[in-house]
Amino acid sequence: DNELKALAEAIQSKSGPWNAEPLVPGAKSTGATVQVTNPADRRQTVGSYVTADSATVDKALANAVNAQHAWDRLPAASRAAILEHAAEQLEARRGEFIALCVREAGKSLPDAIAEIREAADFLRYYATMARRLFGHPEQLPGPTGESNQLFLNGRGVFVCISPWNFPLAIFLGQVSAALAAGNAVIAKPAEQTSLIGYVAVKLLHEAGVPADVLQYLPGDGATVGAALTRDPRVAGVAFTGSTETAWAINRALAARNAPIAALIAETGGQNAMIADSSALPEQIVKDVISSAFQSAGQRCSAARVLFVQEDIADKVSAMLAGAMAELKVGDPGQLSTDVGPVIDEDAKKILVDHAARMDKEAKKIGEVTLDPATTGHGTFFAPRAYEIPGLATLTREIFGPVLHVIRWKADELPKVVEQINATGYGLTLGIHSRIDDTVEFIQSRARVGNCYVNRNQIGAVVGVQPFGGEGLSGTGPKAGGPHYLLRFAGERTLTIN
Ligand code: NAD
Numbered sequence: 001d002n003e004l005k006a007l008a009e010a011i012q013s014k015s016g017p018w019n020a021e022p023l024v025p026g027a028k029s030t031g032a033t034v035q036v037t038n039p040a041d042r043r044q045t046v047g048s049y050v051t052a053d054s055a056t057v058d059k060a061l062a063n064a065v066n067a068q069h070a071w072d073r074l075p076a077a078s079r080a081a082i083l084e085h086a087a088e089q090l091e092a093r094r095g096e097f098i099a100l101c102v103r104e105a106g107k108s109l110p111d112a113i114a115e116i117r118e119a120a121d122f123l124r125y126y127a128t129m130a131r132r133l134f135g136h137p138e139q140l141p142g143p144t145g146e147s148n149q150l151f152l153n154g155r156g157v158f159v160c161i162s163p164w165n166f167p168l169a170i171f172l173g174q175v176s177a178a179l180a181a182g183n184a185v186i187a188k189p190a191e192q193t194s195l196i197g198y199v200a201v202k203l204l205h206e207a208g209v210p211a212d213v214l215q216y217l218p219g220d221g222a223t224v225g226a227a228l229t230r231d232p233r234v235a236g237v238a239f240t241g242s243t244e245t246a247w248a249i250n251r252a253l254a255a256r257n258a259p260i261a262a263l264i265a266e267t268g269g270q271n272a273m274i275a276d277s278s279a280l281p282e283q284i285v286k287d288v289i290s291s292a293f294q295s296a297g298q299r300c301s302a303a304r305v306l307f308v309q310e311d312i313a314d315k316v317s318a319m320l321a322g323a324m325a326e327l328k329v330g331d332p333g334q335l336s337t338d339v340g341p342v343i344d345e346d347a348k349k350i351l352v353d354h355a356a357r358m359d360k361e362a363k364k365i366g367e368v369t370l371d372p373a374t375t376g377h378g379t380f381f382a383p384r385a386y387e388i389p390g391l392a393t394l395t396r397e398i399f400g401p402v403l404h405v406i407r408w409k410a411d412e413l414p415k416v417v418e419q420i421n422a423t424g425y426g427l428t429l430g431i432h433s434r435i436d437d438t439v440e441f442i443q444s445r446a447r448v449g450n451c452y453v454n455r456n457q458i459g460a461v462v463g464v465q466p467f468g469g470e471g472l473s474g475t476g477p478k479a480g481g482p483h484y485l486l487r488f489a490g491e492r493t494l495t496i497n
Helices: 002-011 055-074 076-092 094-105 108-133 169-180 191-207 221-229 241-255 281-297 310-325 345-361 410-422 436-445 485-490
Strands: 019-020 033-038 041-050 136-141 147-152 158-163 184-188 214-216 234-240 262-266 272-275 305-309 364-369 385-389 401-410 426-430 450-453 491-496
Touching: 002 108, 019 191, 033 094, 033 191, 041 094, 041 191, 055 147, 055 158, 055 214, 055 221, 055 436, 076 094, 076 310, 094 108, 094 191, 108 147, 108 169, 108 485, 136 272, 158 169, 158 221, 169 184, 169 191, 169 234, 169 485, 169 491, 184 401, 191 214, 191 485, 221 234, 221 241, 234 241, 234 485, 241 262, 262 485, 272 281, 272 410, 281 305, 281 310, 281 401, 281 426, 305 310, 305 410, 310 364, 310 385, 310 401, 345 385, 345 401, 401 410, 410 436, 426 436, 436 450, 485 491
Parallel strands: 019 041, 158 184, 158 234, 184 214, 234 262, 272 305, 272 426, 305 401, 385 401, 426 450
Antiparallel strands: 033 041, 136 147, 147 491, 364 385
């Protein structure tokens, strides 16, 4: 707690403004300047950034093509050492990064601190994996007189397109993996968190990544993102964001008259938690509250639906309503805050429209009351819980603090799993049960990437809980897992007589 208080005070002194522009050697963008305001109080300016114009996008691609070979020829251990140095610098300067995560992304202090830790973990993990995988060619058996070796190398120019909800961890995770594997990288941050992306790229430059090997291109997805993904010079795209955008990127890559690019897409979910009557109601409620409402529900892993067995459903609903009444929504820079703002007006409108529909069609279980004094100038949305008849009521991912509760009867477990699989999404699943057979039944049939038993279903430790979805939720391989780097790599077999 004392450390948190010290950090809270430290970030108060880092007030900005932060100003950013494309980082592309040899180009000066004449794109529009975008003002960035604080989601918790729209009267506060955080900074501004200049978007990349089309000449800057083109120059970045040309620079990347020219720079990639030399970077790829460096020993993997040298690239790894640069990433590890960046991790140290990130931790040394964490006050600035935490301040930006709070002000630009509306993250709570604990979330912002966790974000810095996860970003540093990604830098170190991919450095370690690069040493292990890329450091030496694999010698393969072959006919006498011939030597056969398998080399891993960078694919070429990799574009990294990231979301705003983990503006540092996912951003640096993608970028560090692509760099570790020997690619030249063009990083396109989310529109809402372009300043964090800028400071992160500067950090990597200062740690030793050459300016033409890692370039930063802020701007709209539909213009800058689309221009990058339709360019034939791009050999791969690492994308995290909505399923709809992943489809658009996939189409753009496929329409090119160019070598087929690698696409790593980590996308949305319709995540459920299943609780049976052997589970402890207190534990279910504690875990579903953090899974659904922490980070204002703006995590891809967040629980959107709680399937609760009928016998304990009334008790769980009453406890849920009670626990929600205790949640404090407000300034994410205050340690007493549980739930901060949502990212912008567009996100809020989707939630308001969804709540209006649920108010008519569903039974409200709980709603947090907002204090206008602390939330009146920001994009806040009060957490809510509704009871609904079935998953078919939800037609899209609701990316915010709304939980839906569905009751099930003892013989309906197979149908519950079928409903979840029928959404086509497959990111996270929570199971609360003290019956081993039930846990086994669910986890072996549900088509999801990450399954969490008797705990909350958010958070994945890099290198320990590789994270990523199936079906509409992503292509794999899992971020923070041992196979992730391989998708960023090409392979060459060298046979010498
Ligand atoms: P988004 O799809 O709107 O945007 C993501 C990025 O794509 C942004 O940088 C945006 O500018 C860019 N983009 C938009 N249109 C583009 C186009 N036509 N071509 C190229 N790039 C384009 O998503 P978001 O709102 O930033 O993030 C929230 C979504 O991300 C949710 O669906 C969430 O579930 C998902 N997400 C998934 C994971 C995961 O690991 N599976 C992690 C975090 C977030």
